[in-house]
Amino acid sequence: MNCIRWIFLVLSILQISCRGYQKELSENEAYYNVDIDTLGNRGVGSISSYFKSVKPIILETSEKNLLKSIDAIQVTNDCIFILDRGYKKLYCFNKAGRFIRQIGHLGNGPGEFSNISDFTLDENNKLIFILDNYISKIHVYKFTGEHISSINIHNTIDGVLGHIQYSNNQLFTDYQPNKISTKRAAPLLIKIDINSGKLLDEYLSSEIYNLGFQLITFKNNSYFYSKNSHSPYYAPIYSNTVFSIENNISPYFQIKSNRLLKKDDLETFDLSFPGIIADINNLNKIKSILNFLEISDYIICEYSDGYKLNTIVFSKTNKSANLYEGLFDDYVYKVFEGSIPHYMACSDKKGMYAYMNINDVPLFIDYYKSGKIKFEFNQFEIDMIENLSEDSNPLLFYYELRE
Structure with a gap:
């Protein structure tokens, strides 16, 4: 009997010691890495250098689907x-930009939510998972909009969740403990049972992989990347590493530089105070990976350098990288000066989707009327553009990769 108890005790200790977020991964384990300090800055790059065409998608605008902001885009076959x-709305459009339906509604009744902080898709089963972080629930809908179930996130998860990612019949979320401690590291990533809402595992110590920073923060898109691909990734806000979460948590892509933000740079900062992000952003350091797309042989990674946004285009085959101060859409605009920024959203096997800021719609209308647009629209697109107003939904763009 004592022997059995001893074996059980040893197994319990092993289980605790092997929890994912406690294990420090080697900095040299990333599958791909780029040393930024060895790259020459090529200035502003051209979209046409990597993509062979652009297709504008003019979103339908009505009282039923008026957008206030675009915070995340995911695309399926249809x-x-x-x-x-x-x-606090999730809309479904078809590939031509025609409005199809709204997914779920605000409310307290069955199938209703109090907030949408993020969503993720299970394309094989045509399911949508909406994270309602106000009441710690995950609402499940069909692509048709039919509500299937609501999953209560288990109360053992004592903290705040911000973003969500589906992968291989599992759900991952980022995590912030309710009581932030400067003495104890917390996991950055947790895995939740897709049926019960229970905590299955924890990964990536905030102390090791996020310079001790534990707060949930929001930005355009998410900290999960290539969200509608079959190979999702995750990058903490103050990490130089993108982690694969497809089969296990492992370093996939890493940027290196002598100017990376380090833990010593934050010694005088109160990392439990939400407003501290503005102070960190004032540091003239390479701080955050802000976007990450994988398209066929290419990886496109955007990162913050001081107040600048730089772009790396990396070839997996050649193990070579180019560094740009952003990419200019030379298919749509005649010149770079004054051109409207297009923001990368998501990718598929053949290309990527981008979008225009809602506040830039009036400027686009003015450019079109004054002949500053280079792209030749077809008659259907011309009719739609000429009906645009300052309150219209913004345009999306699909770029097809060169072969």
Whole structure:
């Protein structure tokens, strides 16, 4: 009997010691890495250098689908899903931009939610998972909009969740403990049972992989990347590493530089105070990976350098990288000066989707009328553009990769 108890005790200790977030991964384990300090800055790059064409998608605008903000986009074979955190709505459009339906509604009844902080898709089973972080629930809908179930996130998860990612019949979320301690590291990533809402595992110590920073923060898109691909990734806000979460948590892509933000740079900062992000952003350091797309042989990674946004285009085959101060859409605009930024959203096997800021719609209308647009629209597109107003939904763009 004592022997059995001893074996059980040893197994319990092993289980605790092997929890994912306690294990420090080697900095040299990333599958791909780029040393930024060895790259020459090529200035502003051209979209046409990597993509052979652009297809504008003019979103239908009505009282039923008016957007206040575009916070995330995910695309399937037939649909474009757009999250608007401002209006707390998730819309479904077809690939031509025609409005199809709204997914779920605000409320307290069955199938209703109090907030949408993020969503993720299970394309094989045509399911949508909406994270309602106000009441710690995950609402499940069919692509048709039918509500299937609501999963209560188990109360053993004592903290705040911000973003969500489906992968291989599992759900991952980022995590912030309710009581932030400067003495104890917390996991950055947790895995939740897709049926019960129970905590299955924890990964990535905030102390090791996020310079001790534990707060949930929001930005355009998410900290999960290539969200509608079959190979999702995750990058903490103050990490130089993108982690694969497809089969296990492992370093996939890493940027290196002598100017990376380090833990010593934050010694005088109160990392439990939400407003500290503005102070960290003032540091003239390479701080955050802000976007990450994988398209066929290419990886496109955007990162913050001081107040600048730089772009790396990396070839997996050649193990070579180019560094740009952003990419200019030379298919749509005649010149770079004054051109409207297009923001990368998501990718598929053949290309990537981008979107225009809602506040730039009036400027686009003015450019079109004054002949500053280079792209030749077809008659259907011309009719739609000429009906645009300052309150219209913004345009999306699909770029097809060169072969």
